Amino acid sequence: MSLTQTARLGLLGPKLVTLFHESWKYFLVSAASLALDMAIYWILFEGAKVPYLLANVVSVSAGLVVNYALSVAWVFKERRLSSRWAEFTGFVVIGLAGLTVNEALLAALVSGLRLGPLTGKIGAAGGSFVFNFVVRRLILFTARG
Numbered sequence: 001m002s003l004t005q006t007a008r009l010g011l012l013g014p015k016l017v018t019l020f021h022e023s024w025k026y027f028l029v030s031a032a033s034l035a036l037d038m039a040i041y042w043i044l045f046e047g048a049k050v051p052y053l054l055a056n057v058v059s060v061s062a063g064l065v066v067n068y069a070l071s072v073a074w075v076f077k078e079r080r081l082s083s084r085w086a087e088f089t090g091f092v093v094i095g096l097a098g099l100t101v102n103e104a105l106l107a108a109l110v111s112g113l114r115l116g117p118l119t120g121k122i123g124a125a126g127g128s129f130v131f132n133f134v135v136r137r138l139i140l141f142t143a144r145g
Helices: 003-008 014-047 052-075 084-112 117-139
Strands: none
Touching: 014 052, 014 117, 052 084, 052 117, 084 117
C-alpha cells in the first residue's frame, strides 16, 4: 500500500504525507544543489588553489541560489510570507546560518579528524542539509497561522 493510499484510509494525516513528499523532493533539490556546490568547490580548491574554507563559501553560495529556485518551484507549496523578497531574504539568512554549520563541520573534519578537504566537504554537506531543511520548513514553508 502506498503512502498516499494509507493517508486516504486515515492512517496518516495529510500533514505527515505532505512532510514526506517535501522531504524527498528537498533531498533531490539538495542533491542537484550539492552537485553544483561540489563542482565549484573542486574547481576552486583543486584547480585554482583557493583555500578550502573560502572555496566552500563561494560554492555553498552558488548552491543556495539553485536550492531556493527549485525549492519554491517544486518542493514547498505552502508559504508563510507573502512577499517573495522577504522569503528570499529569510532563505538566504537561514542559508548563512547553514553555511556557518557547514564551515564549522568542514574545519572540524579537516583540521580535527584529518580528513581531506574533499571528503570533509561531503560530511559537512550532510550536516548542513538537515539543519537547512528543518529550519527553512519551520520558518518559511508552513501555512500562516
